[in-house]
Amino acid sequence: MPTSSLNPHLPFGENKLADWYGKDIISVKQFGRDDLEYIFGVAHEMRGMVERVGTFDLLKGKILANLFYEPSTRTSSSFTAAMERLGGSVIPINEVKYSSVSKGESLPDTVRTLECYADVIVLRHPETGSAAIAAKAARKPVINAGDGIGEHPTQALLDTFTIFEELGAGQVDGMTVTMLGDLKYGRTVHSLARLLSLFKVKINYVSPDILKMPKEVMDEVAAKGIPQAEFGSLEKVLPETDVLYVTRVQKERFEDPAEYEKVKGAYVIDPAIMKAAKKDMIVMHPLPRVGEISVDFDEDPRAAYFRQMEYGLYVRMALLAMVLGKA
Ligand code: ASP
Numbered sequence: 001m002p003t004s005s006l007n008p009h010l011p012f013g014e015n016k017l018a019d020w021y022g023k024d025i026i027s028v029k030q031f032g033r034d035d036l037e038y039i040f041g042v043a044h045e046m047r048g049m050v051e052r053v054g055t056f057d058l059l060k061g062k063i064l065a066n067l068f069y070e071p072s073t074r075t076s077s078s079f080t081a082a083m084e085r086l087g088g089s090v091i092p093i094n095e096v097k098y099s100s101v102s103k104g105e106s107l108p109d110t111v112r113t114l115e116c117y118a119d120v121i122v123l124r125h126p127e128t129g130s131a132a133i134a135a136k137a138a139r140k141p142v143i144n145a146g147d148g149i150g151e152h153p154t155q156a157l158l159d160t161f162t163i164f165e166e167l168g169a170g171q172v173d174g175m176t177v178t179m180l181g182d183l184k185y186g187r188t189v190h191s192l193a194r195l196l197s198l199f200k201v202k203i204n205y206v207s208p209d210i211l212k213m214p215k216e217v218m219d220e221v222a223a224k225g226i227p228q229a230e231f232g233s234l235e236k237v238l239p240e241t242d243v244l245y246v247t248r249v250q251k252e253r254f255e256d257p258a259e260y261e262k263v264k265g266a267y268v269i270d271p272a273i274m275k276a277a278k279k280d281m282i283v284m285h286p287l288p289r290v291g292e293i294s295v296d297f298d299e300d301p302r303a304a305y306f307r308q309m310e311y312g313l314y315v316r317m318a319l320l321a322m323v324l325g326k327a
Helices: 016-019 033-053 072-087 107-117 130-137 155-165 187-196 213-224 258-261 307-323
Strands: 063-068 091-094 121-126 142-147 176-180 201-208 228-231 243-246 282-284
Touching: 033 130, 033 155, 063 072, 063 107, 063 228, 072 091, 072 121, 072 142, 072 307, 091 107, 107 121, 107 130, 121 130, 130 142, 142 155, 155 187, 155 243, 155 307, 176 187, 187 213, 213 228, 282 307
Parallel strands: 063 091, 063 121, 121 142, 176 201, 176 243, 201 228, 243 282
Antiparallel strands: none
16 A cells, blocks of 8 residues: 655654643644644554554553443554553543443543543543543543544544555545545544545535534535535545545434434445446545445455554554653
């Protein structure tokens, strides 16, 4: 795969380091293009270090509290792996039902507790705005690992890093990105559309009528001068697409299960459909998939979703090193 045109030896950076030390990561709105270049430079370096030495001692003695009120495989385990690859350790709270949360403890109190033992808190919570509430309560950095249908900033950072690494950083301006599926409840696309609006991209949204991208997100993206268009079917936009970002219909967010049933199989990407796409484009998915991409497509070189997960490790290593001032 083509590698990034970023300088892989970008210094771990005197001046930028101060910017992120002790900071919370709550929303992609906190990032500008310079930040991305810096983060991706560090992530690129992390990748090299993992390939060369596997584990090293940058965060030796540091502790991460991984606090998950919602299910997670990738985000939770990649933050754990990131911390451990950097020589740190993790307090895992993946089953809040076994913690004092089930006794009725409030989020601010839980966070205040964990920061007595940990240096950084990664939080996933079903309510939009919860990460900001936790960050307000905590003195230590809080990293938003998904707040309901709100945002998933570290996913958007790793998604953009994937695009840089796979297609070349210099190619992002001028690119057409098509987001497909549940754009209403999918927090990953809410963050990604906002983050990509830092570049001169064109964004297509393809979804069932009831799962359209929220107006609030589209307005923010439009304010950056980014052309956006909405479609009900993929056919028309697939041939021009450089990045096809597929999402799962978020069953857990539906109040009426009958509504979910109506839209759950709306789009399925398979080798036949992908004949109409470019040869040098990529297909991404934050995963888990539940049928939106046929397994028959997995061996296609354009299927980037498994590589995307690995990029997530390096981006999360970079973020942890940055907020802990040890990059
Ligand atoms: N893993 C992603 C998230 O937590 C996407 C998904 O669940 O569909 O938002």
